[in-house]
Amino acid sequence: MDTIEVIMHRRSIRKFREDDIPPEHLDQILHAAMQAPSAHNLQPWHFIVIKDRALLIAIAAFHPYAEMLPGAPAAIAVCGDRLMESSEGYLALDCAAATQNILISAAALNIGTVWLGIYPRNERMTQLARIIAAPEHLLPISLVAIGIPDDTKKPVDRYQEDRVYLNKYGLPFGK
Numbered sequence: 300m301d302t303i304e305v306i307m308h309r310r311s312i313r314k315f316r317e318d319d320i321p322p323e324h325l326d327q328i329l330h331a332a333m334q335a336p337s338a339h340n341l342q343p344w345h346f347i348v349i350k351d352r353a354l355l356i357a358i359a360a361f362h363p364y365a366e367m368l369p370g371a372p373a374a375i376a377v378c379g380d381r382l383m384e385s386s387e388g389y390l391a392l393d394c395a396a397a398t399q400n401i402l403i404s405a406a407a408l409n410i411g412t413v414w415l416g417i418y419p420r421n422e423r424m425t426q427l428a429r430i431i432a433a434p435e436h437l438l439p440i441s442l443v444a445i446g447i448p449d450d451t452k453k454p455v456d457r458y459q460e461d462r463v464y465l466n467k468y469g470l471p472f473g474k
């Protein structure tokens with residue numbers, strides 16, 4: 300599939316096989332993550348690959364929408380480094396771009412993912428930071444459950460013509 304096809308077909312996967320992700324695929328996904336754009340190109344991110352089942356279970360115990368985690372072979376916590384923040388607010392955006400790269404590159408490799416919301420929920424950030432032993436300056440922004448899919452989902456077309464405008468809000472873009 301080409302890039303556009305991968306983007307149009309990607310869906311959140313919440314059911315995984317037990318098998319580990321091939322290490323070379325995980326490596327490619329982490330390379331793709333760090334290839335993301337970032338404000339001032341500061342690349343203010345750290346990635347914690349969590350494979351310890353006890354930790355995945357501990358995260359699912361506090362996160363309200365992470366019931367798939369104990370059944371996933373791994374998760375990647377994307378953390379922003381406050382010591383490298385270019386200016387207020389960019390850290391989360393940079394990490395979101397890296398997170399999306401994880402989702403898209405994984406989909407291209409037939410690896411399933413689901414983005415689990417962490418930032419801006421303080422309670423989730425604090426709990427995840429404790430579990431992954433993140434120092435104070437590291438802010439957990441997102442968590443991605445990842446593994447070989449044990450589920451197939453049809454692509455959905457979400458294009459909404461009436462959400463695109465030409466030059467000014469309200470003026471139809473048309474075709």
Ligand SMILES: Cc1cc2nc3c(=O)[nH]c(=O)nc-3n(C[C@H](O)[C@H](O)[C@H](O)COP(=O)(O)O)c2cc1C
Pocket residue numbers: 309310311312313364365413414415416417
């Ligand atoms: C910021 C953000 C937070 C999300 N948090 C969760 C979550 O906590 N648990 C979950 O199962 N899915 C979560 N999702 C996945 C969305 O539910 C999913 O992307 C959306 O329903 C669209 O479905 P699709 O990814 O299959 O296209 C999150 C997605 C984003 C972008």
